[in-house]
Amino acid sequence: MFRKSEFERLFRSVEEAESLPPVFYTAPEIFNEEMRLAFRGGWVSAGRAEALVEPGDYLSLEAGGTPVVLIRDQAGRLRAYGNSCRHRGMRLLEPGPGHCERIVCPFHAWTYGLDGQLQSAPRMGDAVDFCKADYGLVSVPVACRAGFVFINVDGNAPPIDEWLGDFEALHRPWQLETLVTGSTREFDVRCNWKAFLEVFNEYYHLQKVHSGTFSTYYAPPDAPEAVRGNFTTQFGEHRSVSSTGKLDDGTPPLPPMPGLSGRELTGTRYSWVYPNLTFAASIDALWALEAVPLSPSSTRATLTLCFPTESAGREDFPEQLDKYLYRMEAGLAEDIPILEGQQRGLSSCLARPGRFSPRLEPSVHAFQCWIASRLTG
Ligand code: FES
Ligand SMILES: [Fe+2]
Structure with missing residues (x-):
């Protein structure tokens, strides 16, 4: 359906690339091809x-x-x-x-x-x-x-294992397979599935969209690792200790995941397993978001919050969990109106491709190159 040459500007380095054309966020024919090639055709x-x-x-x-x-x-x-x-x-x-x-x-x-x-x-x-x-x-x-x-x-x-490449090895310290689910919630957003996942994989919007909540919480991130496999991942340090950040009420956060050491104890690994899973493997918890595309302009999301068994077994776990949920809800309440506004803007016949912030949006660029590659076979 598509030729590689149509994405010539996207496939440049992040410093030079132009983003996917807006029609990729709105057109039913493209959506159907994505479902066939990127969803049914992969893991x-x-x-x-x-x-x-x-x-x-x-x-x-x-x-x-x-x-x-x-x-x-x-x-x-x-x-x-x-x-x-x-x-x-x-x-x-x-x-x-x-x-x-x-x-x-x-x-x-x-x-x-x-x-x-x-x-x-x-x-x-x-x-x-x-x-x-x-x-x-x-x-x-x-x-x-x-x-x-x-x-x-x-x-x-x-x-x-060929599809995931280095994925398991890179996430081994977080022992993700041992975590238990503390909470899960489903909600719908009126935006394209790609836009929904993109906003959780870029630091650029923090300063404006989350200025009242946790914009000061993150230090500038590392560059994404060069990985083998259908995912992108990026580590970033925090400016305070736990993943509850500044919404913490002053009580100590839940203890760190048992397998972490060194720099892993100071930040979060943000990963995006293409096409539909993104998560933050943090010091004390795993925040996972999974997207189910419903139409070009609507997405069903599942938010899952997981913890080590030691944390989930604590007497104060229910109160602690509330604090973690409060933080996520505060973030989502700021992101969702932006995503819905972006969808309106992208739907315009006057919308055009843009450029990336090389330091703060490299994972968005990597993902857009991935989806374009799937669509061109
Ligand atoms: S038994 Fe008839 S459709 Fe399933
Ligand atoms: Fe956000």
């Missing part, structure tokens, strides 16, 4: 593994516009299936989390095991050569890395 994040504990725990979600169910099977393995009945295509499980012993279609009651096999199909005895083994749920590749679940809807992406 996308589908939440935290610790959300699905017991056999039968499931999460029904959409990935690149495709209904998928993630479920823990009898053997304790995480599985993913197309959430469409093999009889006449009914969506099997309503969106959201849940628990079931087996999956029963609400239409004509075809029933599947947690292993995806069709167990029963009522009154099909007179269908010639009908064999239940031929009509199991369609499997979707699923993998779990650093406590995050990833799925590949079209089944054609490279193996997960």
Whole structure:
């Protein structure tokens, strides 16, 4: 659909590059191509593994516009299936989390095991050569890395470790796979999914948008590491000790993550696993945001806040958690009106590509180059 030459100005160095044309934030045809090539065609994040504990725990979600169910099977393995009945295509499980012993279609009651096999199909005895083994749920590749679940809807992406490259090694000190979820919240924003994720990966807007809350909290960030894999990451020091920053009421923050040492104890690693997961691995907590594109101009976001088990087990954890949530809510309340205003501006026929702040927006540039590369194949 696109040729590399169309992105010639974007593919320059961040000092020289021009940003993606505004139509990439508004056009339905481009959105559909993104869903096909960047979401269904690659590995996308589908939440935290610790959300699905017991056999039968499931999460029904959409990935690149495709209904998928993630479920823990009898053997304790995480599985993913197309959430469409093999009889006449009914969506099997309503969106959201849940628990079931087996999956029963609400239409004509075809029933599947947690292993995806069709167990029963009522009154099909007179269908010639009908064999239940031929009509199991369609499997979707699923993998779990650093406590995050990833799925590949079209089944054609490279193996997960090739896709993620250095991702696990770079995040090892934070021991992300050992963290537990303290809180999770879903909300919708009237902006393109790329714009939603971009604002969490640039320091440039802090000074203006967050001037009343935490703009003074961060020191200028390091340059992003040169990494192998479909992600970008950047470390930045804090000016105060915990990730609750200046909204802290003076009581000590939760203790640092057990695996951190040296400079890791002074700041946050901001990472963006393309296309849809971004997180801040901070001294004391992990703040993760996952985006589900609903349309060119609307995005569903899930905010998850995770902690080491030692912190989550403390008696004062509920009060501490409130302080962490307060900080995130304060930030989001400032970001969301900006994102919605940006979407209005981008929708104008008079909108044009812009330039990047090389020091403060390198991750936005890296991501835009990534999405443009996916679209050009
Ligand atoms: S569509 Fe599922 S049983 Fe008929
Ligand atoms: Fe922000």
